[in-house]
Amino acid sequence: MLKSTGKELPKILIHTGALKFGVFTLSGGKLSPYYLDLRIVPSFPDAFRSSIELLVEEARRIRTIDKIGGIPTGGLPWGSVLAYSLSKPLVYVRKEVKHHGREKMVEGILAPGDRVLLVDDVITTGHNILAALQTLRAEGGVIEDALVLVDREEGGRARLLKEGVTLHSVTRISELAQSLLDMDAISQSQFEELTTQLKK
Numbered sequence: 001m002l003k004s005t006g007k008e009l010p011k012i013l014i015h016t017g018a019l020k021f022g023v024f025t026l027s028g029g030k031l032s033p034y035y036l037d038l039r040i041v042p043s044f045p046d047a048f049r050s051s052i053e054l055l056v057e058e059a060r061r062i063r064t065i066d067k068i069g070g071i072p073t074g075g076l077p078w079g080s081v082l083a084y085s086l087s088k089p090l091v092y093v094r095k096e097v098k099h100h101g102r103e104k105m106v107e108g109i110l111a112p113g114d115r116v117l118l119v120d121d122v123i124t125t126g127h128n129i130l131a132a133l134q135t136l137r138a139e140g141g142v143i144e145d146a147l148v149l150v151d152r153e154e155g156g157r158a159r160l161l162k163e164g165v166t167l168h169s170v171t172r173i174s175e176l177a178q179s180l181l182d183m184d185a186i187s188q189s190q191f192e193e194l195t196t197q198l199k200k
Helices: 004-016 038-043 045-059 076-086 127-138 156-162 173-182 188-195
Strands: 019-025 031-036 067-070 090-093 115-123 142-151 166-172
Touching: 004 038, 004 045, 004 173, 031 188, 038 045, 038 076, 038 115, 045 076, 045 142, 045 166, 067 076, 076 090, 076 115, 090 127, 115 127, 115 156, 127 142, 127 156, 142 156, 142 173, 156 166, 166 173, 173 188
Parallel strands: 067 090, 067 115, 115 142, 142 166
Antiparallel strands: 019 031
16 A cells, blocks of 8 residues: 555656656566666655655564665665665675675675665566575575565565565555556556556
């Protein structure tokens, strides 16, 4: 259920131009009739601040968090500012091993048993979060929760659940689409494009 404060997010997407319609190839190779480019939101300080407040509100509902884990690269700005806002240490997973220094995959200090909240901007299939999860668990991190701004509802939530991870989202694409339609910010055909790929 979209929380009342979550009504702010549809306005942010419209204001920043983060929601785009067309034909897009997602990171997993799948074609989509829309794209959520949340990477541009930090370029709008007021919108970024409002979005972080929504993430903070959602994160405070989660039982125990020792560390915030940023997912590269889309989740790093969100994870970093969320960690700062909650006064929690930040760790993040590299996309590949660095071949200098300590050649590690996890940046920051992660002790065995640390409960890490994984943070990304959007989840589709869950591939990026699952990859980071495996790396952090291999280093002794305990991952039972992940947090995103938008769940595209294309299987990611179920895939995380199979790995023992509960997905928390500020909103889901079905809720977002309905709010945008109610605001007359999108047409009926755009509403259908947003909801056509949902996995019930």
